[in-house]
Amino acid sequence: MHHNDEHIDELLASRGLRLTRQRRQLAGLLFRGGDRHVTAEMLGREAKLSGFRVSLATVYNTLHQFTRAGLLRRINVDPARTWFDTNTTVHHHFFNTRSLELTDIPQERVSVDVLPAPPVGTTIDHVDVVIRVTPR
Amino acid sequence: MHHNDEHIDELLASRGLRLTRQRRQLAGLLFRGGDRHVTAEMLGREAKLSGFRVSLATVYNTLHQFTRAGLLRRINVDPARTWFDTNTTVHHHFFNTRSLELTDIPQERVSVDVLPAPPVGTTIDHVDVVIRVTPR
DNA sequence: ATAGCTGCAAATGCTTTGCAAGGCC
């Protein structure tokens, strides 16, 4: 799944998002190709390094808008900050609790049998599997 | 697993924790019996309601000390705050993203086949399964 | 034109820290 600049515009437009400079630039960084895991601070820093002018508040807003639009997935794994994943398909993660590195579990080798019924009045939204690892 | 006051003292002592008033009182609330999910703020409020004088800083310290001592387990599920679980055995959770309620998955009806090898140089520490639910 | 965005700074909320005073062993 690789996106060049026109594809980025189509992608945003197809989700009903206005084509602002900041969204295009951030989307360019995020969806350039390959799966990415980012935090707001990381993406802001990367934007700055690329010569883009974006405020951190806008980075946060944009990450949330993209998430609402289904382009990103939030990952709650790290107590100190929120991660966003460009891979929105069903998959799971390794989280290195020492280095704070987040990596995908390759080739979906995790199967979960979800036999239990959810609490009354609720429906299952999403199943998250996080395998916490530490350096040997 | 029910703990009366003497048991609480034994429990703390057995983990090398000094028997201070605050630890005894907080442990009394936590390990009174039955599994509990608490946040620092909840436990502090509960302590206050029970007439105990404890600062929030001490509640935080105590929760971390108990966690290090293996009496509690941290749960990263809620981006806004850290939950602690008195059930330290292997089990998983439902998290209601609307009400922020955290409940155990009854009778361990979740099986995870962890086929994937962890990233090189790391070992698996813990597998967390969180099933996010929303009101129907 | 106008509804939606952006940027800044300030505010928020959870959590940690520094340090003096107090308590356990």
Add this chain to the structure above:
DNA sequence: GGCCTTGCAAAGCATTTGCAGCTAT
């Protein structure tokens, strides 16, 4: 007595918010 613990207030951080000025459509 000596080391660990507590409490308070202040600091720290990630994140959100208010709002004035812009901008895409």
